[in-house]
Amino acid sequence: MSGPSPFKMRFVHLDLKGAPPKVSYLSEAFPLFRALGATGLLIEYEDTFPYEGHLRLLRAQHAYSPAEVKEILRLAALNELEVVPLVQTFGHMEFVLKHQALAHLREVALFPNTLNPHEAESLALVGAMIDQVMELHPGARWLHIGCDEVYYLGEGEASRQWLQQEQNTKAKLCLSHVRAVASHVLARHPATAPMVWDDMLRDIPEDQLSESGVPQLVEPVLWDYGADLDVHGKALLMEKYRKCGFPRLWAASAFKGATGPSQALPPIEHHLQNNMQWLQVAACAPADMLQGIILTGWQRYDHFSVLCELLPVGIPSLAVCLQSLLHGGFAEDFRARVEKLLGISSLEITGVTSEGAASFPGSDILALVTQVSLHLRSSVDEMLQRDRCVTGWFSPYHRRRKFIHPVMVQHIQPQAHSLLARWRALVQELEAALLRVFHEDAVEEWLEENVDPGLGQLQALLQDLDGATGSQPPQASPGPDTGQDP
Template sequence: MAGPPAFKMRLVHVDLKGAPPKVSYLAQVFPLFHTLGANGLLLEYEDMFPYDGPLRLLRATHAYSPAEVQEILQLAAQSELEVVPLVQTFGHMEVYYLGEGEASRRWLQQEPNNRAALCLTHMKAVAGHVLTRHPGVTPLVWDDMLRDMAQEQLAASGLPQLVELVLWDYSADLDVHGKVLLMEKFQACGFRRLWAASAFKGATGASQALPPVEYHLHNHAQWLQVAGQGPTDALQGIVLTGWQRYDHFSVLCELLPVGIPSLAACLQSLLHGGFSDDVKTKVEKLLGLSSLDVADAVSKGPSSFPGSNILALVTQVSLHLRGSVDALLERNRYVTGWFSPYHRRHKLIHPAIVQYIQPEAISLLGRWSALARELEAALQCCFYPDAVEEWLEENVAPSTQQLQALLRDLSEAAGGTCWDPAQDPEVGGTWQPLPAEPPDAQDRCPRTQL
């Protein structure tokens, strides 16, 4: 019989700085998070918080209202999820340029000041402010800026008495022994309570569209080893991060609905101490999946969890859209041989060649335009218009625009009689019959040679 879970607290990170979900979608997934094994949320508000007064300018266009924030908190409570708010005060806002400001440079010129001391001074000031204003709150601090600091400097800073550290590592091959030693170091410095942070999505590529489930399962398996080999009861819990962007200036990575199978597999593996065949079967049952293939990052067959239609459509786009367009543009011998970039630029084409290119291009564009409309409708149920527009523009538009450009060039090269985009019932254009080929053109390019 399996023992208690290695991590008492299992927090799902909800990153709102990219494709923040509508409250109506959160109302659907919070109960699922609980069913899958989560008992808390790390809610990263970012610019979705309804800041007011001098901070009002920080609000996103579709920021939650105060009433919606209250509703989110109530929904979390109803699903027995403890909410830990995450507000960036240092890490993603300042830290890469630590010491480069004029005041900081002057401070660093004084002995014995150094960059580590500057970092600790700031963190201690922020933590002290939080504790003064909210005595019942304990700040959590991510550990990456502290890992390489001298043990004596950390201990003398006074910071260990003010905060709890979150040791984060999203890699599939994290150094288990090294993490255990780091935990022991932090405990020796005076940090009484430690946390772990893993990732179920948003950690394998800034433009990743589908999470590699097997990768994230390896990450969690190794965190289980850390918990088993580290100091007893040192880790209070684990945060399963699910980043939506690497930062505010990067593109969107995996959307929340697309990451739910990965989240389910990772939460269940934490609950049961690994991802056995029985655990896999349970995940499939909880999500209504006919099959979860962790190696291919593709869920086969229908599924019934909230947002599963988005996963199915995003999978189609990610795995097939670009490939189908590339096959036409780069491997269709009539395109590469008779309608090359040179031909397109100079509007040169034999009329007989059009029929070997145009129907396939129109068919592809029609198919992908229809799927894009279906995906747009599905995304609009979960996300705000700016996120929907961004995802489609980044992931669908480049390929469909290539097809549109090909059809436009064909039409222009053939005298404008091939395709009228304003009349096509499928894609906004219509394919019209070509004029009869002049005999001399047929002679120069016999059909038997094509």
């Protein structure tokens, strides 16, 4: 499959609710995005937006300043990348509703995911968030208002009472809030079209969707990140939306962040297949109905989850996906173009990632993260679980009782020290590379999640060896006898 792209607009999603890159890194990345075929950015700020006034409590420690947001927009414009801001207004409100001062606006008191749509204060809250974001994004043609994964909708006390009334349904409740938020956008910012994720709309009957008035207010973004998405099913869904009165639709694929909440390296082949199948879906769409595609790059599954693939690590996957969407396929000549743009001698598609040298912004992070992800745990496991001197003479039983044959110390201790020193040197290099792109809290989190468990095992082994041998150094010995005979 090869030919002109059916997606005239190709937006790269920047999920900033985890490891938001420094502006200096974005200044290097944006020209590459453009060269690879991107035409815009969907920027999901969450708690990195510089909210002011009564919303200031939403800011994360390293939120961008207003000046930094303006600089991001300037850099985007310089590289001909149109910016669409994203503000969550219904589901995924954890970064808002986790605060005690706003907890009374939860749909279910225990969970900070979902906003209570019955409270007038809820609409006032999201309206204020939207207005502050739009103030820094004047002229934005679209504003994404989220509205995906509205978990526990209808389960709050106010909702249960409301649903007891005749003809009231969860679908009606959902549509009512989407309509209210979209109406606020259009009333205050009439040149800006609201976009929504489509998952809460998919199962609503056609007549209810049509009668709600929502199709005249929002542009749904059909999202599916699977490598085996149902092309025919998506075509039927587009037809349903067309019949309901939605004049324009968007697609959303993924280039990272969609194959596991703690994934460290993106499986490029999975994401390539996902985007290729979206090309098949686009071929079924009525002319001019699909506005474009958003390549999502999730950084966390939600506000409370761990970091998944860091943005620099996902660049080769993004490159492959953008080029496939731009050219209607991924032939060998496009592979060569990607390799040239990324400075990679040989791009690996079917494996986890390429381990060779590269020269794109953040390529040093990719190389070092690859080393840690593929080899740190395995090298530690090799020593702790398969070295017969450790498993046979310094088992958990021995370690708890601080008991070891002195001759075994000479075999285990130098190896453990050497392995620990090698990894510490690499991690020091990785930490320096990460700090050039991310703030300290993101670097600390990634290292604590992905590095510390492995290094901690080695450190614990050495501490236990010290405890077992006491202050006396082990006696010289020609080495352990590891034969079978007693």
